[in-house]
Amino acid sequence: MASISGTNVGAHGHDHAHHDEPYLTPKSSLWATIIDWATTIDHKKIGVMYLVAVLFMFFLGGVAALAVRVELLEPTRTVTTTVNGETTVQITGSVMHSVGMATDMASAGDWYNKIFTLHGLIMVFLVIVPSIPASLGNFLMPLMLGAKDVAFPKLNLASWYIYLFGSFFAIASAVVGGVDTGWTFYTPYSTITDAGHWKVVFMILAAFILGFSSILTGLNFIVTVHKLRAPGMGWFDMPLFVWGMYGTSLIQVLATPVIGITLLLLIFERLFHIGIFDPRMGGDPVLFQHFFWFYSHPVVYVMILPGMAIMSELIAVFCRKKVFGYRAVAFSSLAIAAIAFVVWGHHLFTSQGEVAAAVFSALTFLVALPSAVKVFNWVATLYKGSIDLKTPMWYALGFLFLFSIGGLTGLFLGALSVDLHLHDTYFVVAHFHYVMMGGTIIAFIGGIHMWWPKMFGKMYNEFWGQTGFWLVFIGFNLTFFPQFIMGVHGMPRRYASYVDEFLIYHQLSTVGSWVLLLGFLVHFFNFVHSLAAGPKAPPNPWGALTLEWTDAASPPITHNFHHEPVVTHGPYDYDDVVPAQTKPGEFPLPPKAEGRTVHVVKAGH
């Protein structure tokens, strides 16, 4: 059996021996290592760099979120008291005011607006959109397909630097004072606020540039799936993770250009006052909303599909069962990608004609179907599976629970008459946190736990992993469930002040955010501990059947595989194939035959 590197040594005229080392092996000096990482075209290193960056941004966005919650612990009020004809005006309940950031009620409100805007922008454009595809996706796609890299490795590095470049503008905008437009940049406010200042332009520019990064990653993945599957791997032999990424990439490529031109025109509008969004000049501000949501609704599926992609893997591996209805799950990814483009109007029920609203309402119900197909299939997979309740599996169960709540409340909002009451209340805030955080972020953390041994070659501590899960799960529900109740009772979003009836809900929510913080800290220290002192990971600690586990070391070598893998079994054929739990360096299923013969390998214990 000739190895890849064996064939190439000499042929390329340079020594390939170093490609047989784990990809994490440092270079001779610190400086050389830094240069190596900064210029790497290895999809694994790029994935790890993205992971670090995204988690760092998650931390920044999280700090902003905690600030918002602390501000809401008490309503911000102006209290006027008249004693002996002398009037004193006092501001109460504002943290921003009491730490001296704000001088009066108006500036306390300004700070509040800027901080929730910063939170939203960071979490959407810098965290969730790139999170799973750019980090785990980059790392895993080629491994799962049995390839050496993504189709265009240099382009991949370029999208990483474009991401950094875009983030730079976002951070710069925040540092010079921040913007208060909300993450949605609705016109006409976004074109007139802070007139004459560059902050808003910087922020829009950041979103515009990050869009390019997103397009290039998506494009790369689509071509990778088409052209780099291992011999023997047909479309329906691909792991469902890959299918999810494929659907995500399609949306990224097709929806992002539209937001690109919209943001560009928004910048023109601010800089040159061209007038398309300005009613004084005959423009139409609602047009911006249409264009914004034509992108941003599909993009919510850019956020959730990768979470679903991870879910299929978690459930299959930790139930040791074939995913129920593989094709249904695969096609529902594409169905979601398609329907996602025709429902944007449900964000504008209050600002469009009645007929349009009714049509969009009906279409919105349609989009819940493929999501439900997936949820039902995962639940059916649990049935009679041998469930192994490790941390990633807990996260998978958490996803099922939270995403179902998020998706079903989406239907409440999609119902026209109900939405007229719920629109712009905390009910919407709770809905999208249940899907975005309870769905995507929860799946992301589960995925990080599952592939941690593969990425870094170390095991994490199971006890602390599960402790972290429970803190996150409880903290999450404590934070966001009260927001549903507040929303139904009419608490509007984006205000620093509220009437006393809402006090208890806001306080529960704020306490919940601290529990969440604690959960994330537990995970963080668990991971740091694992890197420093965790036990060495075997190639296939979970006994999974996809190629990154069966054919690659933990961590993988620079070229991914010693031998080009040949696919001989489906990704979830747990009924026929039992991979042994292996020791470091051993592989239970060496690729032997062409075609699709099934190897039956005895369990190692």
Next chain:
Amino acid sequence: MTSFPVENSGLGAAADRPYHETYRQAEHFRTQADEFDAVKLGVWLFLATEILLFSGLFVFYGIMRMLHPEAFIHGSSLLDWRWGLLNTLVLLYSSYTVASAVRCAQVGDQKGLQRNILITFVMGLLFLVIKFVFEYAPKYAEGKLPGFWYSYPNWESPYEPLWWGMYWGATGVHASHVIIGMGLFVWLYIRARKLHFGPKHYNAVEGVGLYWHIVDVVWIFLFPMLYLIH
């Protein structure tokens, strides 16, 4: 026994040799055909994003026109269609030369390849010169500027500033694509001089060529939309 084909590797880079000996296939593709198809697919996907971007722009145009037809009709009558037509012809000719460049690469005609890339570049430059000297400059001088900056006195509809916003916005975005295209031609020319292209390796030429066609097609739409429809 499985291994990657190595037919294209193992030759030292030597600029004075014919193209195919300096060309090395990227390692992670199994065959050269795979690499070829992959690049092609990538380019087409990228072009799809370009088409979508301009489609967004056209929709904006359509809606604005629907809202204020009189402003758009009068505004458009102030444009000189002859410059627009000349630029259309310039771009059409450049489309022909860039297609010839691809053809030359395919048959290994290195001289023709270099010549055609150069002509296409010059055509792009000509387009911009016409645009800036005969269209943008006089309009700038007369105050036919977008939105807020508008100061042209002889307007007929109060919404004409909006029309000029659309005009500058659309042609500006298009012109920036022309400039990027010219940058790509410089890159192609340098590579062509180093004999990087030939019958089996003309991906880059073809990709840039396709991009250039899209830039032309967009103009083919912009020309009637801005200059002709009354």
